[in-house]
Amino acid sequence: MGIWLVAAAEAYPPSVFGPASPTAGALWSLFLMVLAITGAIFALVGGFTVYSVIRFRSRPGDEGQEAPQVYGSNRLELAWTVLPLLIVFVIFLVVTRTVVSMRSAPPPSGTLLVRVIGHQWWWDFEYPGYHFPTANEMHVPVSTPQRPQAVLLQLESADVVHSFWVAQLAGKTDLIPGRVNTMSFVPAKVGVYHGQCSEYCGMGHSMMLILVIVEPQEDFQRWCAEQAKPAVQDPAQAQGAHLFFSKTCFNCHQIRGTLAAGNVGPDLTHLMSRQTIGAGAAANTPQNLTAWVSNPQAVKPGCHMPDLKLGPRDVRSLVSYLETLR
Numbered sequence: 001m002g003i004w005l006v007a008a009a010e011a012y013p014p015s016v017f018g019p020a021s022p023t024a025g026a027l028w029s030l031f032l033m034v035l036a037i038t039g040a041i042f043a044l045v046g047g048f049t050v051y052s053v054i055r056f057r058s059r060p061g062d063e064g065q066e067a068p069q070v071y072g073s074n075r076l077e078l079a080w081t082v083l084p085l086l087i088v089f090v091i092f093l094v095v096t097r098t099v100v101s102m103r104s105a106p107p108p109s110g111t112l113l114v115r116v117i118g119h120q121w122w123w124d125f126e127y128p129g130y131h132f133p134t135a136n137e138m139h140v141p142v143s144t145p146q147r148p149q150a151v152l153l154q155l156e157s158a159d160v161v162h163s164f165w166v167a168q169l170a171g172k173t174d175l176i177p178g179r180v181n182t183m184s185f186v187p188a189k190v191g192v193y194h195g196q197c198s199e200y201c202g203m204g205h206s207m208m209l210i211l212v213i214v215e216p217q218e219d220f221q222r223w224c225a226e227q228a229k230p231a232v233q234d235p236a237q238a239q240g241a242h243l244f245f246s247k248t249c250f251n252c253h254q255i256r257g258t259l260a261a262g263n264v265g266p267d268l269t270h271l272m273s274r275q276t277i278g279a280g281a282a283a284n285t286p287q288n289l290t291a292w293v294s295n296p297q298a299v300k301p302g303c304h305m306p307d308l309k310l311g312p313r314d315v316r317s318l319v320s321y322l323e324t325l326r
């Protein structure tokens with residue numbers, strides 16, 4: 001089963017092209033500026049090289065002759081030392097100004113705080129203002145001129161160094177064990193944005209995907225209200241629920257409203273509201289969920305969820321139960 005890449009028709013592939021926040025826009029302008037400078041240098045050097053190759057090529061009668069040899073030229077040496085220094089200095093100044101303006105602006109009032117905890121190999125998103133956790137898919141309200149909205153991420157790690165990168169929204173920021181990093185952005189365009197852990201963190205690194213769903217304020221509030229609810233227990237799924245507790249699933253996972261309160265793996269209270277399983281390893285379909293419960297390693301090699309060696313009947317019961325977690 002390959003990595004599941006496109007979440008929805010309107011999803012933007014991870015790319016620095018097409019910024020959807022002022023922060024990403026500033027990075028995009030920086031990129032264009034550096035590209036213009038280095039492009040001009042490339043054209044100049046390439047042009048001179050091609051000119052010299054043609055202009056001073058070997059002609060009949062040149063055999064045995066040596067071109068005039070020039071030893072030392074203070075003017076030339078000064079030029080090729082000072083000019084690059086100046087160019088690097090200008091780039092340094094512009095980059096510093098952009099980074100400082102990105103980092104130093106205090107979060108405006110009404111900023112949405114999301115605590116992001118990186119795990120091998122999934123993302124724990126906690127909404128302190130709303131008192132619920134979710135995983136791998138972050139919902140944020142769009143910023144509009146009538147209702148400006150900033151998002152502040154508080155980045156932490158449960159194990160090793162990870163890096164949070166959603167190219168259309170902001171630059172990369174590392175999640176470092178024992179440290180709290182922050183990053184902020186203003187989501188300016190409704191859409192589904194893909195991101196990826198961008199610091200090698202072990203076997204499951206390539207399957208540590210992020211979805212950021214930027215949606216209208218009302219949709220976000222509705223989503224929050226749904227997520228904050230405890231799971232509804234369907235008596236018809238008692239067999240699957242029993243398996244969840246007897247097969248030790250509850251040691252690692254939380255289902256709010258039940259005794260399952262583990263925080264080693266993702267919160268499953270509203271599992272079915274998510275588009276993917278295994279942090280983007282597969283689309284959240286009944287078939288994939290069945291494959292995942294049967295043998296997680298086959299879907300996401302190296303993942304920390306063990307193969308519980310369940311028989312097909314138990315897998316069916318468990319999946320039916322999980323499917324009620326809407």
Ligand code: CUA
Binds near residue numbers: 119162163198202208
């Ligand atoms: Cu987490 Cu790479």
